[in-house]
Amino acid sequence: MKRPALSSCLPSCLFFFALLVSFATAAENEQYKQVYIVYMGALPARVDYMPMSHHASILQDVTGESSIEDRLVRNYKRSFNGFAAWLTESEREILASMDEVVSVFPSKILKLQTTTSWNFMGLKEGKRTKRNNLVESDTIIGVIDSGIYPESDSFSGKGFGPPPKKWRGVCKGGRNFTCNNKLIGARYYTPKLEGFAESARDNMGHGSHTASTAAGNAVKHVSFYGLGNGTVRGGVPAARIAVYKVCDPGVNGCTTDGILAAFDDAIADKVDLITISIGGDNGSPFEADPIAIGAFHAMAKGILTINSAGNSGPQSSTVASIAPWIFTVAASNTNRAFVTKVVLGNGKTVVGRSVNSFELNGRKHPLVYGQSASSSCGDASARFCSPGCLDSKLVKGKIVLCDSPQNADVAQAMGAVASIAKSRNGDVASIFSFPVSVLSEDEYNTVLSYMNSTKNPKAAVLKSETIFNQKAPVVASYSSRGPNTIIPDILKPDITAPGSEILAAYSPDAPPSKSDTRRVKYSVDTGTSMSCPHVAGVAAYLKTFHPSWSPSMIQSAIMTTAWPMSASTSPFNEMAEFAYGAGHVDPIAAVHPGLVYEATKSDHIAFLCGLNYTGKNLRLISGDSSSCTKEQTKSLPRNLNYPSMTAQVSAAEPFKLTFHRTVTNVGMGNGTYKAKVVGSKLKVKVFPEVLFLKSLHMKKSFTVTVSGKGLEADQKFVSAHLIWSDGVHSVRSPIVVYATN
Numbered sequence: 001m002k003r004p005a006l007s008s009c010l011p012s013c014l015f016f017f018a019l020l021v022s023f024a025t026a027a028e029n030e031q032y033k034q035v036y037i038v039y040m041g042a043l044p045a046r047v048d049y050m051p052m053s054h055h056a057s058i059l060q061d062v063t064g065e066s067s068i069e070d071r072l073v074r075n076y077k078r079s080f081n082g083f084a085a086w087l088t089e090s091e092r093e094i095l096a097s098m099d100e101v102v103s104v105f106p107s108k109i110l111k112l113q114t115t116t117s118w119n120f121m122g123l124k125e126g127k128r129t130k131r132n133n134l135v136e137s138d139t140i141i142g143v144i145d146s147g148i149y150p151e152s153d154s155f156s157g158k159g160f161g162p163p164p165k166k167w168r169g170v171c172k173g174g175r176n177f178t179c180n181n182k183l184i185g186a187r188y189y190t191p192k193l194e195g196f197a198e199s200a201r202d203n204m205g206h207g208s209h210t211a212s213t214a215a216g217n218a219v220k221h222v223s224f225y226g227l228g229n230g231t232v233r234g235g236v237p238a239a240r241i242a243v244y245k246v247c248d249p250g251v252n253g254c255t256t257d258g259i260l261a262a263f264d265d266a267i268a269d270k271v272d273l274i275t276i277s278i279g280g281d282n283g284s285p286f287e288a289d290p291i292a293i294g295a296f297h298a299m300a301k302g303i304l305t306i307n308s309a310g311n312s313g314p315q316s317s318t319v320a321s322i323a324p325w326i327f328t329v330a331a332s333n334t335n336r337a338f339v340t341k342v343v344l345g346n347g348k349t350v351v352g353r354s355v356n357s358f359e360l361n362g363r364k365h366p367l368v369y370g371q372s373a374s375s376s377c378g379d380a381s382a383r384f385c386s387p388g389c390l391d392s393k394l395v396k397g398k399i400v401l402c403d404s405p406q407n408a409d410v411a412q413a414m415g416a417v418a419s420i421a422k423s424r425n426g427d428v429a430s431i432f433s434f435p436v437s438v439l440s441e442d443e444y445n446t447v448l449s450y451m452n453s454t455k456n457p458k459a460a461v462l463k464s465e466t467i468f469n470q471k472a473p474v475v476a477s478y479s480s481r482g483p484n485t486i487i488p489d490i491l492k493p494d495i496t497a498p499g500s501e502i503l504a505a506y507s508p509d510a511p512p513s514k515s516d517t518r519r520v521k522y523s524v525d526t527g528t529s530m531s532c533p534h535v536a537g538v539a540a541y542l543k544t545f546h547p548s549w550s551p552s553m554i555q556s557a558i559m560t561t562a563w564p565m566s567a568s569t570s571p572f573n574e575m576a577e578f579a580y581g582a583g584h585v586d587p588i589a590a591v592h593p594g595l596v597y598e599a600t601k602s603d604h605i606a607f608l609c610g611l612n613y614t615g616k617n618l619r620l621i622s623g624d625s626s627s628c629t630k631e632q633t634k635s636l637p638r639n640l641n642y643p644s645m646t647a648q649v650s651a652a653e654p655f656k657l658t659f660h661r662t663v664t665n666v667g668m669g670n671g672t673y674k675a676k677v678v679g680s681k682l683k684v685k686v687f688p689e690v691l692f693l694k695s696l697h698m699k700k701s702f703t704v705t706v707s708g709k710g711l712e713a714d715q716k717f718v719s720a721h722l723i724w725s726d727g728v729h730s731v732r733s734p735i736v737v738y739a740t741n
């Protein structure tokens with residue numbers, strides 16, 4: 001069994017990869033059973049169809065057992081069809097060949113991947129931001145995550161009326177869990193095994209953080225021990241929250257069978273959109289990717305799914321959220337940064353990164369390098385302060401230098417009073433359980449050479465301060481990058497939003513950092529997990545102005561109005577659109593996009609036809625008698641009506657390719673839009689170059705032809721932007737062409 005990951009990269013991420021390996025070895029044994037997801041597509045339209053008895057009879061047939069209680073894990077029966085069950089490899093094979101089954105794939109463990117972030121994006125508090133409060137309070141955000149801390153002020157029901165009439169969900173949060181008119185629903189999907197809490201209560205902190213970022217109430221004077229003091233709030237503070245707990249420390253992540261069940265319920269419960277800061281299932285095709293499956297059925301019902309890109313950057317091809325019916329979010333910084341100064345014995349100060357609320361009384365303490373503080377390890381592991389290496393006699397009462405921030409807790413456990421660590425990327429401030437400052441390589445070397453220069457080196461690690469960071473937004477090093485490994489011609493990620501050092505609600509049932517003994521109601525966290533709910537908040541904000549807009553219209557509006565970003569402003573932006581997609585989310589501009597690129601369910605079916613999904617599987621997924629027309633089978637994935645245009649070409653070969661697109665007028669009654677192409681070494685032709693859109697909702701099609709002499713090896717991708725402008729709106733789409741390796 002493997003599981004999905006929360007996208008805030010806690011050091012524990014490493015642990016469950018070890019877990020995966022042990023499961024894989026056990027799988028060699030024929031009698032070995034594991035949890036498989038049996039995906040059966042859309043629910044049949046027949047009124048007399050009874051999914052649960054159908055699932056039971058399939059299971060009985062395949063296992064030959066009359067009682068399937070021990071086998072069945074869960075049913076998918078409200079929004080789509082299927083079940084999860086303990087199966088052997090040969091049972092899996094039989095099921096996979098059945099007519100009513102689309103795919104059978106193992107349940108895995110995925111990873112979970114502010115006070116100022118909303119101001120930074122331009123969504124200010126008070127009268128200056130136009131809001132439709134009545135509609136906003138009818139908006140329900142479904143949060144698939146690690147649960148929620150229901151007692152948080154961020155989720156208080158004070159001032160809220162009863163839940164929206166459309167709401168079909170329940171409050172099944174387990175023991176000692178009460179919903180209210182803000183937090184209107186709760187369900188949990190933890191494994192039905194001993195040791196797992198039967199509760200939607202957040203025992204990781206992550207779910208409370210993401211929920212409050214998307215839709216938390218405005219709460220004043222919130223800080224992390226005084227740091228970042230201000231008002232925390234979500235993008236749509238008047239909206240309602242429905243929580244689906246799928247992650248738990250017990251599984252060290254989130255089970256995919258639970259995630260699929262959460263989608264099954266959230267869609268039927270009638271949430272307006274789904275935010276899911278979970279990922280890490282890199283490389284699965286759609287029919288074996290639970291988030292892609294769930295989001296497809298959500299899209300078909302008019303519900304947009306917003307998903308984190310992942311925390312596996314800065315390398316290319318690391319983005320794990322790849323379907324075009326998912327809105328995929330990268331993470332960037334904001335103009336607030338936490339810095340932690342280190343004052344050396346010689347009076348020199350170096351500035352590092354961390355969220356350090358501890359005071360060392362300003363007193364200086366002796367410095368020791370991890371490499372010289374070990375009697376049991378070689379230099380190679382001792383300098384990283386690896387577990388088991390530090391000698392407590394040598395570090396007690398001292399500040400220990402470690403070549404990685406990963407083992408700060410080891411130094412603390414051995415009696416150190418603080419730690420100074422080195423980080424290669426160094427663009428993120430994290431919380432530690434004792435005073436830590438993380439330095440860049442250069443500053444770290446400054447400390448090392450100071451240590452060399454004196455007999456009794458000393459230093460003090462100060463409490464963190466916040467600074468104004470002019471170089472924002474910059475994509476974070478950890479944010480996963482494209483290109484898309486499954487559908488090369490769909491650009492991912494789609495957009496970037498604040499994800500670094502976000503202050504939001506937390507759960508006192510979880511430590512704010514590994515081995516931390518403190519318990520807080522608000523904490524600072526970092527990851528694409530944090531940027532995802534920002535975009536969910538923006539999408540919800542947009543929906544309050546345009547309640548009838550489809551998921552693709554909302555996604556398009558947010559993408560085509562994004563703040564342009566530039567590859568040249570930071571090395572972390574180097575991969576340009578593969579790092580930040582269309583750019584940085586701009587909530588205010590997104591309300592009036594002028595034109596949108598719409599893609600309906602049938603456009604997505606045609607897209608699947610082009611990817612060779614035909615016959616039985618296509619019918620099962622679509623839930624109707626769809627079959628691919630000849631034309632659809634030949635339709636190229638890059639011709640899906642997506643707000644970005646991407647194509648993979650062969651290296652060093654001349655190319656000429658065409659994108660077909662259609663825009664819908666959502667601006668004023670009439671408009672004349674002229675095409676402009678900016679920032680390119682590519683030859684781009686748009687036809688026609690002028691679009692007359694005489695009335696609201698009118699559609700016009702055009703083609704974009706891109707040609708070039710062939711991409712050289714050192715210039716693996718080129719990008720440009722198409723901008724449709726009527727003098728008021730700028731409708732901007734990235735065009736990216738890249739070479740295969």
Ligand SMILES: *[C@@H]1O[C@H](CO)[C@@H](O)[C@H](O)[C@H]1NC(C)=O
Pocket residue numbers: 151176
């Ligand atoms: C219910 O949860 C709250 C908040 O965590 C806690 O303070 C209280 O003791 C719990 N009550 C019971 C009966 O477990």
Ligand SMILES: *[C@@H]1O[C@H](CO)[C@@H](O)[C@H](O)[C@H]1NC(C)=O
Pocket residue numbers: 221222223225226229230
């Ligand atoms: C936060 O700021 C408010 C108002 O400026 C102040 O009253 C409060 O004491 C501050 N809280 C902390 C923890 O610094």
Ligand SMILES: *[C@@H]1O[C@H](CO)[C@@H](O)[C@H](O)[C@H]1NC(C)=O
Pocket residue numbers: 445446448449452
């Ligand atoms: C400190 O001294 C050691 C041994 O003398 C040397 O190997 C190392 O390069 C020096 N480090 C710095 C940063 O000067």
Ligand SMILES: *[C@@H]1O[C@H](CO)[C@@H](O)[C@H](O)[C@H]1NC(C)=O
Pocket residue numbers: 610611612
């Ligand atoms: C679909 O199948 C055709 C014919 O087998 C093949 O040429 C084409 O490359 C396939 N397309 C994709 C996206 O796999």
Ligand SMILES: *[C@@H]1O[C@H](CO)[C@@H](O)[C@H](O)[C@H]1NC(C)=O
Pocket residue numbers: 669670671672
């Ligand atoms: C658009 O509509 C306005 C008001 O109805 C009208 O004055 C204007 O001429 C129209 N523009 C075009 C290009 O049709």
